[in-house]
Amino acid sequence: MKVIFVGAGPGDPDLLTVKAQNLLRKTKFCIYAGSLINPAVLDNLPEDCRKIDSARISLDETIELFKEGQQAEIDVVRLHSGDPSIYGAIGEQIRALADLGIDYEVIPGVSSFQASAAAVGVELTAPELSQTIILTRTKGRTPMPEAQDLDKLAQTRSTLCLFLSVHKLEEISQQLSKYYGEDCPVAVVYRASWPDQKIVRGTLASIAQTVKAAQIKKTAMIIVGDALRDEETLSKLYDASFSHGYRKGTPI
Numbered sequence: 001m002k003v004i005f006v007g008a009g010p011g012d013p014d015l016l017t018v019k020a021q022n023l024l025r026k027t028k029f030c031i032y033a034g035s036l037i038n039p040a041v042l043d044n045l046p047e048d049c050r051k052i053d054s055a056r057i058s059l060d061e062t063i064e065l066f067k068e069g070q071q072a073e074i075d076v077v078r079l080h081s082g083d084p085s086i087y088g089a090i091g092e093q094i095r096a097l098a099d100l101g102i103d104y105e106v107i108p109g110v111s112s113f114q115a116s117a118a119a120v121g122v123e124l125t126a127p128e129l130s131q132t133i134i135l136t137r138t139k140g141r142t143p144m145p146e147a148q149d150l151d152k153l154a155q156t157r158s159t160l161c162l163f164l165s166v167h168k169l170e171e172i173s174q175q176l177s178k179y180y181g182e183d184c185p186v187a188v189v190y191r192a193s194w195p196d197q198k199i200v201r202g203t204l205a206s207i208a209q210t211v212k213a214a215q216i217k218k219t220a221m222i223i224v225g226d227a228l229r230d231e232e233t234l235s236k237l238y239d240a241s242f243s244h245g246y247r248k249g250t251p252i
Contacts (some may be wrong), residue, residue: 003066003076003097005090007083007109008033012193013040015110023107027077029069031062036081036219038194054078063096070102083111086135087163113161116189116221119199124159126227132158138165138172154179159225166190166220170208176224177204185228190220 006023009015016024024030024044032042034055045051054062062078069076080088084106097104113135117124124133134153138144153160154176165172166188176184182205190198202210204224211220 001070001073001075002103002105003069003078003093005078005080005084005088005093005104005106007088007107007111008037008041008079008081009110010082010112010115010193011038011041011191011197012115013038013044015115015193016041016044017107017109020107020109023077024079027075029065029072029074030077030079031065032079033081037079041079059092059096062093063100066093066097066102067100070100080109081112083109086111086113087137112163112189112192112221113223115192116161116187116223119189119192119197120187120201120223120228122187122223122228124161124223124225124227126229129226129229130157130159132156133161134158135161135163137163138168140164140168150175151178157226159223159227162222162224166211166222167217169211169222172222173204173208180204180224180226184224184226187223187228188216188220189223190214190216192221 004023006020007017008020021044025046027045027049029050030045031052031054034053042051052065066076078093080090082088084090085108090106094104125131134156136148136150136153138150150172157179162172169188182203184204186202186204186207188200188207188211198214198216200207200211200214200216
């Protein structure tokens with residue numbers, strides 16, 4: 001028996017990995033992350049699968065369910081939204097499993113930052129504009145390490161993908177404007193890849209009001225950075241004059 005942490009992806013059931021889909025179709029016991037999981041993903045589960053909504057239970061109650069699976073010798077699928085390794089709260093569950101002597105496995109999933117970039121139709125690493133992506137969030141009930149405060153991260157002018165933070169967009173825009181400039185492009189994607197997906201674009205000067213008008217208050221990804229600018233930048237990899245191990249460049 002083991003617990004299998006599975007990434008359900010951002011929402012669209014077609015974005016499940018093949019491995020995840022194959023596993024779900026034979027699962028007997030699934031604990032899933034409530035409304036963050038598209039019901040269409042849950043449709044992959046057999047009719048007789050025991051399904052538990054983890055939004056309604058505590059960590060201790062989740063651990064008790066793991067114990068039930070252990071006693072019944074039934075694998076338990078712990079279905080998280082996006083990719084379990086990013087804000088998935090699996091660390092505390094894994095530590096509990098170690099204490100219980102229960103084996104586990106992690107199956108990755110497509111993250112919402114990836115689905116959001118796809119929806120907007122941008123490359124997050126634009127040559128000469130940004131070669132670094134920072135996945136982060138703002139502080140709330142979960143504090144941030146001081147060295148990872150948004151003011152410090154913004155000094156890199158990397159492409160920022162902000163999770164769980166759209167409710168603080170006005171404050172974020174003011175913070176980031178000091179480093180990126182008020183004209184820096186921003187995209188906010190609500191429920192990326194879901195049927196009711198919304199994409200709102202703007203600048204750090206305008207985005208807070210635009211998102212407010214769109215009535216987006218949660219479940220949204222914020223993408224900030226020069227990589228979103230509509231400027232022509234070319235990758236060296238496919239430059240005709242650029243040589244590498246598989247192709248000799250043509251001198252200009």
